[in-house]
Amino acid sequence: MIHMNEIQHLAQQFVAALWEAGASSLTDTPADQTALALEIAAEVEAQIAGFRLHTLHEARLAGAEKVLDQERHSLRTTTKQATATLKLASELGDRFPLIAAALNEGRISVEQTRAIIDGLRKLPSQLTRSELAQCQETILEHAHSFGPQDLRKLAARLYEVVDPDGADEEEAKRLAAQDRAAERNRSVRFSFDGHGTGIMRAVLPEAQMALLKAQIDALMPSISSYRETNQLPAPDARRADALVLWAGIAANSKDLPAHGGDRPHVYVGINLDTLLTGLGGIDLIGIPEIDSISPGEARRLACDAGIIPAVLGSHSEPLDVGREHRLFTPTIRAALTLRDQGCAFPGCEAPPVACDGHHIVPWWAGGPTSTGNAVLLCPHHHRLLEPDPQLSPHSQWKVHLDPVTGLPVFTPPRHIDPMQRPRQHQRFLLRQLRHRPKAPPCPDEPAPPEPPWTQTGPKREVEMSPAWM
Secondary structure, eight states, rough: OOOOHHHHHHHHHHHHHHHHHHHHHHHHSSSSHHHHHHHHHHHHHHHHHHHHHHHHHHHHHHHHHHHHHHHHHTTTTTHHHHHHHHHHHHHHHHHHHHHHHHHHTTSOOOOOOHHHHHHHSOOOOOOOOHHHHHHHHHHHHHTTTOOOHHHHHHHHHTTTHHHHHHHHHHHHHHHHHHHHHHHHHHHEEEEEOSSEEEEEEEEEOOHHHHHHHHHHHOOOOGGGGGGGOOOOOOOHHHHHHHHHHHHHHHHHTTTOOOOOOOOOOOOEEEEEHHHOOOOSEEEEEEEOOOOOOOOOHHHHHTTTTTTTEEEEESSOOOOOOOOOOSSSSHHHHHHHHHHHHHHHHHTTOOGGOOOOEESSOOGGGGOOGGGGGGGEEEEHHHHHHSSSSSSSGGGGEEEEOOOTOOEEEOOOOTOTTTTTOOOOOHHHHHHHHTSSSOOOSSOOOOOOOOGGOOOOOOOOOOOOOOGGG
């Protein structure tokens, strides 16, 4: 048996070796070797955190209150953080063994672990152990592609993958109750403060508010239009100006202005099964604040010219317009809106109205103006993705459309990820997971994996270049 003094000595030797390697890396080794050192440090950090959490869980099972009290009152952390750590240790040990194993092996970080557990907590309580294990396996398949924020969102919605029929029924009930409450609570109020200011407060069902917002955003003046007045108003002030402008246009002509070659719309994406069965939710494309609306609400809104219903998977008109067109037509922009639902760059939530159409193969390099050569990007990420012939391809972000799903996939430059692992927006991943064939039920519960420090057999070795030795 190894004594604690020996473990401490070995740990100090390892840390000293890392410091020595790190000190020489900035001057004597390539940047990718420095990145490798940081990857190793992050992996070891996760493994040590896994060991601490596993030990705290074992102490709780053994009734070692002294150990738990020492953690609660440690001066290295706050009481709130210590309580959260003890709760995480308990949940990893009792409910989420596969997540615990991934942390113990250094495949995910502590931050990713906390985010995944936060999301999994929101799953229905009636899930079986095998269904919960399936959720853990699914989220771990994509942990290398997403950060904590996206993993939290994905984990919370994995019930749609495990039991899509049950999820649709629950979603239909929730949305029906939500529709009734929204309809009951709708209101618009005007008041005046007596000092030259009027105040308007509106409470509307989400879909109707989305339509109103789309019209106002389409009319919102650009910041450059205020330069002659020596004003730089905030977006809220510009939106107020747009509302007044819209009211004036409606009063004078009852015609709404064009925006990007088309009237401002809210796009409603309707899955064919949802349309036929009436179960499940319907997406309002490009409005991340709203998850979905009920099919009945979508049918009511489809009577309005400002709502464009699109049955996903049905045939539509030809969208390719050829080389003679450089700018994207309204038809192509509508198709991109339905497919990308906003900026396609991973982690960005910019709505379609704030996005540009980006040629994957530049128009000046012979790329066609078509949905098969386009992606929606916000101005910031559009500049980031625009290829620079003066730079190496390995030092630039790249995007392509997946040949199977047709969805955008991004490849980071080497200085961000030396492995250049592809990334996707979490909204695309969830869409693919929902349509993945459901696995048959497994009669046997999988045994929780053992932590790596309890396993026997050959040990994993990290091969390092001579520059790191």
